[in-house]
Amino acid sequence: MNRLAPSRATRWVVGILVGAFFVVPMLSTLLYTLRGGDGFSLVHWAALFDPAQARLYAPVWAGLGNSLLLAVVTVAIVLFLLAPTMVLVHLRFPRLRPGFEFLVLLPISIPAIVLVVGLAPIYQQIGRMLGTGAWTLAFAYGITVLPFAYRAIQASVDAVDIRTLAEAARSLGAGWGAVLLRVIAPNLRSGLLAASLISVAVVLGEFTIASLLNRQVFQTALVVVKNTDGYAAAVFTLLALAFAFVLLIVIGLAGRARTGKAAS
Amino acid sequence: MTSPIPVRELPRTAENSLLAEAGSGTRVEFRGIVKDYGSTRVLHGLDLDIAPGEFVSLLGPSGCGKTTALRVLAGLEQANGGAVLLGGADVSDVPTNRRDIGMVFQSYSLFPHLRVLDNTAFGLRRRKVARAEAARRASDALALVGLDHLADRFPHELSGGQQQRVALARALVTEPRVLLLDEPLSALDAKVRVQLRDEIRRIQLRLGITTVFVTHDQEEALAVSDRIAVMSAGRIEQIGTPEELYLAPATPGVAAFVGLSSLVPGVGEGSTVRVWEWSLPVAAGAATGEVEVFLRPENVRLVASGGVEAVVQESTFLGSFRRTLVRTADGVLVRVQHPASERVEYDDRVRIAVDPEPVSVRPHP
Numbered sequence: 001m002n003r004l005a006p007s008r009a010t011r012w013v014v015g016i017l018v019g020a021f022f023v024v025p026m027l028s029t030l031l032y033t034l035r036g037g038d039g040f041s042l043v044h045w046a047a048l049f050d051p052a053q054a055r056l057y058a059p060v061w062a063g064l065g066n067s068l069l070l071a072v073v074t075v076a077i078v079l080f081l082l083a084p085t086m087v088l089v090h091l092r093f094p095r096l097r098p099g100f101e102f103l104v105l106l107p108i109s110i111p112a113i114v115l116v117v118g119l120a121p122i123y124q125q126i127g128r129m130l131g132t133g134a135w136t137l138a139f140a141y142g143i144t145v146l147p148f149a150y151r152a153i154q155a156s157v158d159a160v161d162i163r164t165l166a167e168a169a170r171s172l173g174a175g176w177g178a179v180l181l182r183v184i185a186p187n188l189r190s191g192l193l194a195a196s197l198i199s200v201a202v203v204l205g206e207f208t209i210a211s212l213l214n215r216q217v218f219q220t221a222l223v224v225v226k227n228t229d230g231y232a233a234a235v236f237t238l239l240a241l242a243f244a245f246v247l248l249i250v251i252g253l254a255g256r257a258r259t260g261k262a263a264s
Numbered sequence: 265m266t267s268p269i270p271v272r273e274l275p276r277t278a279e280n281s282l283l284a285e286a287g288s289g290t291r292v293e294f295r296g297i298v299k300d301y302g303s304t305r306v307l308h309g310l311d312l313d314i315a316p317g318e319f320v321s322l323l324g325p326s327g328c329g330k331t332t333a334l335r336v337l338a339g340l341e342q343a344n345g346g347a348v349l350l351g352g353a354d355v356s357d358v359p360t361n362r363r364d365i366g367m368v369f370q371s372y373s374l375f376p377h378l379r380v381l382d383n384t385a386f387g388l389r390r391r392k393v394a395r396a397e398a399a400r401r402a403s404d405a406l407a408l409v410g411l412d413h414l415a416d417r418f419p420h421e422l423s424g425g426q427q428q429r430v431a432l433a434r435a436l437v438t439e440p441r442v443l444l445l446d447e448p449l450s451a452l453d454a455k456v457r458v459q460l461r462d463e464i465r466r467i468q469l470r471l472g473i474t475t476v477f478v479t480h481d482q483e484e485a486l487a488v489s490d491r492i493a494v495m496s497a498g499r500i501e502q503i504g505t506p507e508e509l510y511l512a513p514a515t516p517g518v519a520a521f522v523g524l525s526s527l528v529p530g531v532g533e534g535s536t537v538r539v540w541e542w543s544l545p546v547a548a549g550a551a552t553g554e555v556e557v558f559l560r561p562e563n564v565r566l567v568a569s570g571g572v573e574a575v576v577q578e579s580t581f582l583g584s585f586r587r588t589l590v591r592t593a594d595g596v597l598v599r600v601q602h603p604a605s606e607r608v609e610y611d612d613r614v615r616i617a618v619d620p621e622p623v624s625v626r627p628h629p
Binding site for chain 1: 338360362364365366367371374375376386390438444
């Protein structure tokens with residue numbers, strides 16, 4: 001074992017402290033939602049599906065629907081616009097890569113509230129041309145997820161010699177469509193999956209842009225509901241966290257399946 | 265050289281669809297190919313005519329333009345001038361996927377997500393060959409390279425040599441008009457390299473497919489080619505059979521690159537050159553004044569008396585013969601090839617003699 005590695009006890013202490021940092025608030029929230037009557041009850045969880053209270057929670061369901069639609073469109077932007085562009089830059093314009101990378105990572109350093117200042121006039125135009133449907137927010141989300149999706153995909157691009165694979169496929173008679181779909185995409189699978197799942201997580205957690213552009217999404221709806229029913233907001237928050245947690249596990253498994261295959 | 269290399273027999277013609285349909289090859293022509301990368305010209309009007317079914321190697325040091333020439337032929341690079349002709353038709357503007365070529369790359373290029381059989385059938389499937397028929401022909405192609413038993417493996421489960429064999433099968437299965445080999449052996453270890461090299465040549469002869477082989481290894485090129493084009497700085501210095509290049513190199517560059525030579529001082533006397541006490545015929549052109557002479561090790565002998573006195577610097581045992589580096593009294597280093605039975609050691613005093621074989625010369629620098 002590495003002599004510089006911390007002792008077993010130290011590792012446990014650090015693990016427990018860090019774990020507590022995450023678990024305590026979540027556990028508190030969970031206990032809060034289970035409060036009711038004299039002891040614990042599931043009354044607040046059951047209320048979400050109570051037809052009598054449907055009107056109260058309607059904004060959350062509508063927001064969730066919008067958010068899921070946005071997630072789908074955003075993932076489509078990542079898969080059909082960002083990924084092919086990255087492949088194109090890698091294969092045909094490698095000298096553009098530093099500039100491209102800078103541009104794509106930029107959104108991470110720009111606060112959402114600053115983005116909105118720029119986006120607001122653009123969305124006036126978009127509203128005129130494409131209407132104010134919830135899905136149009138995906139254009140903005142497509143920008144906010146860029147840094148995360150880019151990193152995930154680039155890791156896969158760097159791991160595979162896609163230039164040689166593409167040339168081999170071309171020499172065997174494949175057109176560019178077949179090269180992308182049958183050769184490059186399958187070999188970027190884990191990166192594309194990770195990018196998609198991260199994008200879904202980012203979209204479901206986004207509040208600032210939607211709120212400032214007056215769109216109803218999951219997070220904005222939670223705030224609305226919180227004002228009338230704090231329990232419901234807490235329940236939805238827990239569900240959202242659980243969903244994100246599952247996504248992370250799926251990303252981890254996808255990554256592991258990949259490395260496991262390469263190592264064998 | 266040390267332990268025997270097994271020679272694998274090719275399948276019988278009647279049992280293999282590829283062999284049964286072996287053709288007579290396609291003519292390949294480079295006409296004045298010019299290629300620039302930015303402001304650097306890497307090909308200066310390359311002209312090369314390859315006969316149907318011929319195996320031609322492009323040989324040269326790295327950066328001489330040999331790979332670029334191959335990539336222009338494949339359509340992976342666009343030439344800035346000139347034309348590439350396949351079977352007499354100009355294909356300069358035809359994209360790679362429509363040129364009907366087969367190509368094996370230096371780096372492993374099998375598709376990692378596909379099994380060996382699906383990798384091999386890839387080109388057929390792109391040509392709309394039905395799945396079952398494609399699998400049958402892919403299997404035949406794998407039999408040709410002796411790997412039909414590995415059809416269900418993934419590329420990462422194969423050794424480097426096996427991967428390059430599959431790549432060869434994959435390139436041949438579509439029965440392309442020309443086979444392009446871009447240093448396919450350079451990532452392999454020495455023994456596999458010789459084995460696969462000879463196998464490529466045997467398969468090529470059986471299929472009769474026109475083949476262009478890019479390599480920087482002169483031994484490889486000498487071993488398998490019908491003709492070799494020695495390239496340097498974007499031009500072909502000489503093209504000829506391996507024997508022509510070795511015995512009568514047209515330029516000092518070719519003499520230096522093909523085979524092993526010692527550079528010794530000489531005095532040009534027209535069609536002959538004087539080296540120590542011997543007068544040697546000049547292979548190409550004429551020599552006057554002070555020149556440098558390329559001496560092949562096999563044309564220098566150790567002699568008991570006469571000749572030139574020298575001191576042994578090092579001596580290497582190479583199986584059936586020995587190669588010894590000696591320093592003459594006037595300080596010239598000469599390589600001598602002699603029977604292994606003539607054992608010499610460091611610092612031994614020996615005498616050398618030069619056979620009157622044709623030599624290449626270059627002006628004294």
